[in-house]
Amino acid sequence: MNLNLRNAVISNVAGNSQDELKDTIVDAIQNGEEKMLPGLGVLFEVIWQNASEDEKQEMLNALEDGLKGK
Known part of the structure; x- marks a missing residue:
């Protein structure tokens, strides 16, 4: 199945x-x-592809901060 x-x-x-x-x-x-x-990954891909460079940096900062406590 494809x-x-x-x-x-x-x-x-x-x-x-x-x-x-x-x-x-x-x-x-x-x-x-x-x-x-995988579905969340696809949605994130859409967000990332449509984000400005500033928005991408904000997401990376939030991700980094969120992972620090893990």
Whole structure:
């Protein structure tokens, strides 16, 4: 079976409102299932590709800070 995960994830959330997108993200994180991680990765990829350099730096700072306590 040839499944394009990126296209499937994007297709599933295309046209969703910000509230729906937030619900999807929060649900995936709270659920804690490993199978949700690839979908979150695809969503992060979309965010990263559409972020300015300043926004990317903010994300990297937040990631670094979040990992310090782990």
